Amino acid sequence: xKESPYWNPRHETMPRDQIEALQVRKLKNVVAWAExxxxxxxxxxxxxxxxxxxxxxxxxxQRIPLMTRDEWMQAQLEQPPYGPLLAAPESAxxxxxxxxxxxxxxxxxxLDSMKDWEWIAEMWCYGFWGFGVRPPDIVFFxxxxxxxxxxxxxxxxxxxxxCLVLPGGNMTTExxxxxxxxxxxxxxxxxxxxxxRMAQEAKTxxxxxxxxxxxxxxxxxxxxxxxxxxxxLIEEEWGAKAADTAGMTEVGTIMVFECEKxxxxxxxxxxxxxxxxxxxxxxxxxxxxxxxxxxxxSFGRGFIPVLRxxxxxxxxxxxxxxxxxxxTFDLYEGGIRGRVDDMKLVRGTNVxxxxxxxxxxxxxEIDEFRIHLYTAEGRQDEIEVLVEIPARDGAxxxxxxxxxxxxxxxxxxxxxxxxxxxxxxxxPRFELKAKRLQDxxxxxxxxxxxxxxA
Amino acid sequence: MKNAMGVELSDAERxxxxxxxxxxxxxxxxxxxxxxxxxxxxxxxxxxxxxxxxLDLDPGHLYEIGA
Numbered sequence: 001x002k003e004s005p006y007w008n009p010r011h012e013t014m015p016r017d018q019i020e021a022l023q024v025r026k027l028k029n030v031v032a033w034a035e036x037x038x039x040x041x042x043x044x045x046x047x048x049x050x051x052x053x054x055x056x057x058x059x060x061x062q063r064i065p066l067m068t069r070d071e072w073m074q075a076q077l078e079q080p081p082y083g084p085l086l087a088a089p090e091s092a093x094x095x096x097x098x099x100x101x102x103x104x105x106x107x108x109x110x111l112d113s114m115k116d117w118e119w120i121a122e123m124w125c126y127g128f129w130g131f132g133v134r135p136p137d138i139v140f141f142x143x144x145x146x147x148x149x150x151x152x153x154x155x156x157x158x159x160x161x162x163c164l165v166l167p168g169g170n171m172t173t174e175x176x177x178x179x180x181x182x183x184x185x186x187x188x189x190x191x192x193x194x195x196x197r198m199a200q201e202a203k204t205x206x207x208x209x210x211x212x213x214x215x216x217x218x219x220x221x222x223x224x225x226x227x228x229x230x231x232x233l234i235e236e237e238w239g240a241k242a243a244d245t246a247g248m249t250e251v252g253t254i255m256v257f258e259c260e261k262x263x264x265x266x267x268x269x270x271x272x273x274x275x276x277x278x279x280x281x282x283x284x285x286x287x288x289x290x291x292x293x294x295x296x297x298s299f300g301r302g303f304i305p306v307l308r309x310x311x312x313x314x315x316x317x318x319x320x321x322x323x324x325x326x327x328t329f330d331l332y333e334g335g336i337r338g339r340v341d342d343m344k345l346v347r348g349t350n351v352x353x354x355x356x357x358x359x360x361x362x363x364x365e366i367d368e369f370r371i372h373l374y375t376a377e378g379r380q381d382e383i384e385v386l387v388e389i390p391a392r393d394g395a396x397x398x399x400x401x402x403x404x405x406x407x408x409x410x411x412x413x414x415x416x417x418x419x420x421x422x423x424x425x426x427x428p429r430f431e432l433k434a435k436r437l438q439d440x441x442x443x444x445x446x447x448x449x450x451x452x453x454a
Numbered sequence: 455m456k457n458a459m460g461v462e463l464s465d466a467e468r469x470x471x472x473x474x475x476x477x478x479x480x481x482x483x484x485x486x487x488x489x490x491x492x493x494x495x496x497x498x499x500x501x502x503x504x505x506x507x508x509l510d511l512d513p514g515h516l517y518e519i520g521a
Contacts, residue, residue: 008508018459025458029512088517113521114500122504302515
C-alpha cells in the first residue's frame with residue numbers, strides 16, 4: 001500500500017460541506033461537555049441562551065460569547081491555581097504546563113490527562129507527517145524542556161511517528177550544533193530566532209551547516225517562521241527546507257502547520273478546531289483575504305474546554321485551494337502575522353515588528369537586531385533599529401545602515417528610522433519567543449512624564 | 455459498522471475500534487488488574503482514543519477511568 005502524505009487522509013481531504021458537518025457535530029459535543037462539567041462555562045452559555053441542542057449549524061457558533069485571556073487570568077486569581085475551568089478532577093491529570101508569559105500579568109496554568117496529552121502529540125503529527133518527516137528521520141529538539149509546553153508535544157509526536165528523537169535540553173548552542181552534526185540529525189526543531197542563532201554559532205565554529213544531514217527544520221514559537229525573508233535566510237544557512245507551525249498553551253498544541261508544498265501559509269487543522277477570523281475592534285467576522293484576529297474553539301483537550309477564545313493573533317485566511325497538496329483544510333496566508341497588541345503607533349504611522357523584521361532579514365550580514373522606541377527631548381516619539389553587523393563576508397556597515405534606514409522608511413510612509421550599529425554580542429539572544437521590541441516612550445500621566453505640552 | 459459521518463469502516467478499522475471498546479470495558483470493570491496491567495492498558499486506551507476519534511466515532515472522554 002502506498003504511504004499516504006496525510007496523517008489522517010479521510011479528514012484532511014474531506015469536502016468542505018463534510019468538514020463543516022463534522023465541526024457542527026463536534027461543537028455540539030464540546031458545548032454539551034462544558035455545560036455538564038464546567039459550571040463557569042455553563043453559566044456563560046446559559047446567559048446567552050446557548051445549549052448543545054440549540055446548535056444546528058456553524059452560524060450558531062456566533063451566539064457563544066467570546067472568551068478572553070483576561071477572563072481566564074481573573075478566574076485563576078479568584079480560584080487558584082486553575083480557576084473554575086476544569087472539566088475533570090485534578091487527580092486525572094498527568095501533565096502541568098504554563099504559558100510562556102509574553103502576554104498578561106500572570107501565566108495561565110493548564111492540566112492534561114493521559115488522553116489529552118496523547119491528543120497534543122497527535123496534532124503535532126499532522127504537522128510533522130505533512131512536512132515529510134518519517135520513521136527513519138533523526139529529530140533534534142533545541143528546546144529547554146521546562147514548564148512551557150513549547151515542543152513537548154512535538155517530541156512525543158516524533159516518538160509516535162517512529163523517529164529517533166534527540167532531546168537537546170540543557171545544552172549550550174555550541175553543544176547543540178555539535179550533536180546535530182555528530183548524530184546526523186535530519187530534522188531540527190526550534191524557534192526561527194534560534195535556528196539563526198545556531199547557524200551563527202556554526203559559522204563561528206567553522207562548520208558548514210548546509211553540508212550537514214539536516215534536510216528539514218520545523219519552526220514554532222514566533223511569527224517569523226512565515227516571514228519570507230527570515231525563512232529564506234534560515235533555509236539558506238541550513239541548506240534545508242523550513243516549515244512554520246503555530247500553537248498555544250491554551251489548547252496545548254499546534255493548530256496550524258505548513259505542508260511539504262510550502263504554499264507560503266499554514267493549514268488549519270480543521271477536524272480538531274474551528275478557527276474564526278474577526279475584526280479585533282468589532283468582533284464581527286471578516287472574509288477570506290482580510291486581516292483579522294483568530295478565535296479558536298478546540299475539540300481536543302477535554303480537561304479545559306475552550307470556546308471562541310480570543311487569541312490576539314492576526315491572520316489572513318484563504319481557501320485551501322491556495323495550496324496544491326490536496327488538503328481541504330483552509331490556510332493562514334503568511335502564517336501568524338503578528339499580535340493585535342504588537343502594533344505601535346509612531347508619529348501617526350503604524351509599525352508592526354514583523355514588518356520591520358522582514359526588512360532587516362533582507363540584510364544577511366545582520367546577526368541580531370532590536371527595535372527601540374523612545375521619546376526625544378521629552379516630546380517626540382522616535383524609532384531606531386539597533387543592529388549587530390559582525391566583520392565577516394566583506395560586510396560594509398555604513399552601506400548596510402544607510403540602505404536599511406532607507407528601506408524601513410520607504411515601507412512606513414516615509415517615517416524616519418534611526419539605524420545604529422552596536423557591539424557584536426551586546427543584544428540579547430533568545431531560545432524561545434524573541435522579544436526584540438523595547439518601548440521606552442514616556443506616556444503622559446506617568447511618573448516619568450516630560451512631554452512639552454505648550 | 456458506520457461512523458458518525460455515515461462512512462462504512464474497513465475490517466481493520468473495525469478491529470481497532472473493537473480493541474478500544476474492549477479496553478474501556480476492562481478498565482471500567484476490571485478491579486482486579488495488577489498495576490502493570492492497568493497502567494499499560496490506560497496508555498493503550500489513550501492512544502486508541504485518537505484512532506476512534508479520528509474515525510469519527512465520538513469516543514467521549516476517559517477521565518473517569520484515569521486516562
